[in-house]
Amino acid sequence: MALGMGIGWRPEIARTVEELSGLDWVEVVAENICPCHLPDSLSRLLARGLTVVPHGVSLGLGDADRPSEQRLKDLAERATALGAPLVTEHIAFVRAGGKLTASPQLEAGHLLPVPRTWDALKVLVENVRIAQDSLPVPLALENIAALISWPDEELTEGQFLAELVERTGVGLLIDVANLHTNHVNRGEDPAKALAELPVEAIAYVHVAGGEERDGVWHDTHAHPVTEPVLEVLRELASRVSPPGVLLERDDDFPPSDQVHGALAGELAAIREAVGGAVQAPPATRPASATATDREADASPGSPGSADPSARDRLGICQTALLASLVAGGPAPEGFDHQRLRVQRRALAAKRASVVARIAPELPEILGPGYRPAFLAYAKGRPMGSGYRKDALSFAEHLLISGRPANARARRQLTRWWEDRIATRPPGRAARIARAARMRLLRR
Template structure:
């Protein structure tokens, strides 16, 4: 299906997205949509004939456990509600622990890389097939950006993606910004990855901005798209005309004119490469996907052994890594300790930022002390049940410790926590009475 040029729809820029010229389609984060009704902005876009694709972030198809049936049903419901031609997710794991490791479930709050090994690929492929059977439309999977590398990987990114497509028939969502990120952070050549993966399986392409700090590229989705990212897009365009290309922006949204300018830069890159040199010859690769007509080499682990034992081994490895990142346990052998530290700090910072968004009253009540207090809490309290629960747990820990020191702020925090932790929210009259008592108490 030809999608054209699109942009990530976010509530903060909904009006701007509707007004942007030349938008053929939009992508919306599936978990931010209700399963039974749509925001008015998306309704208007659909009435104009704009395609809307739901983009999932929480399935964790690269994890050791099979996909959760409830999460799959929710993604399917959103696809049906939107009349979407496909749905997308990520090649990543987002949680670990649980019954397979007899340990608490840990949530990363982020997309973490799957080891490029035959064992991890076996688990991923089965999870993808489960998801495909549960969804009403085709599934496409996105390559992710990473700060860290797993030790003893057996496949390159392109080879891993090629094997995944060969075994499952899944489509690909190629993020060129993520290819650039992995070039800076892990020394992986984007052109080589594009040579090795099956470009004909690409459903669409993501383009996003980031920033480099101390030699590490951070895929922020909060900065302008850079020249090197557009260069990777040009590399991809030299191989195939992608059915769709989408600009992602998740934070620090610029004025509409700046978004329009980034979209124009994407269009110019695609047009220039289309009119330029022919597609370069693929680089030879001794371990890459076979040429047409040749036999595929069966590698150790391709469907061999006990599937549950395989999942258990993957679970132990992923739990050890995630625990080191969010709970301060020792780093697993073979990992770069400095990079693990960078990733750990980035996860905590993202967690603080997202909690501030889902519970904006907390930074309002705590003022400048919010971030320091939250990061101190996060060091000893891994997230286990999502950001809203995280916000409640953070507030509870502060109150148990007798914080904040200011009595009025502590009273406001107490009321905030009580309103949200109760089984049923207080009625309007109770809220007004409480507010009146707070005013009187503050005199």
């Protein structure tokens, strides 16, 4: 299925996307649209005949638990509403804990890497099959960028993806910016990963910008595409002609009078990188695993199906890691402590930024004190039910503690909280009870 050249549709650049020439399709974050009321811009693009592909970010197919039926239903509804030829998601875990580990469920608010182990592969394979059975169109999965590496991994990224494709027939969404990120952050060779991939399974390719800070590459989607990322794209295009290529830009857009030229320039550079790549003769792809490995991985029932013990083991490992990253838990054995600190800070900063974006009144009310206050609140308080609930909990936390100190700001925050919670902020008795519960929880 040929998609051609595309761009990620975002509300902030909707008008510019409509005006760009040479576009064949767009991708939209699935969770950001309502299937019964599509944005006018998307409706106009559909009417012009452009393909629109929903791209999910919260399904968590790499979670130890099975994927949510409701999330799968929501993704299916969006694919149907858009008339999409496929849907895409990520090879990542986004939550841990819950019934599987008899512990509170933790939300990362971010895409975290799945350990490249046979246990994790078994679980992922079964979760992907569940998703495929629930969706009305084919599924393709994206490799993610990561700051941290799991200890004692048993497969390379290329081998892990090749095994996943072989066992499920799922398509691949290869993000060349993520391959570059993992090269800088984890020392992984993009060319080696591409050589091990079943390139015939590629549905399309992502290209995005980022920046390097303190020796760590941050896949920001808020900077222009860099030459090293284009070089990985050329390497991929020398092995296979990608059915589709898409530019991702999510934030920090150029000024309105410059954004069209900037995005058009990046699309032109991407076209040139793909069109200028010299196709090498087909190479024999290295075997992704030995026969001994396959026999060791075999479990009762269909190949790759996850036995309960594999889910249990993966659940324990993921919960320990996520507790360390978002709930003040100790660092799990074998992880790089410095990288864990970097990941903790990145997750907290992203959480603060997303809450500020969906509840812009909070930074307006709190001013420069918003960010430090939120980071102090988030430390040891994991997100439980999404960013909107997080914003309400943050406001409640401030009001319970008698903040902000400025009386006018406190009144504004109270009104904001009341408007959204449909009840009054907690009084003295409720504050005492809440404090007592918190003390018990900390014991």
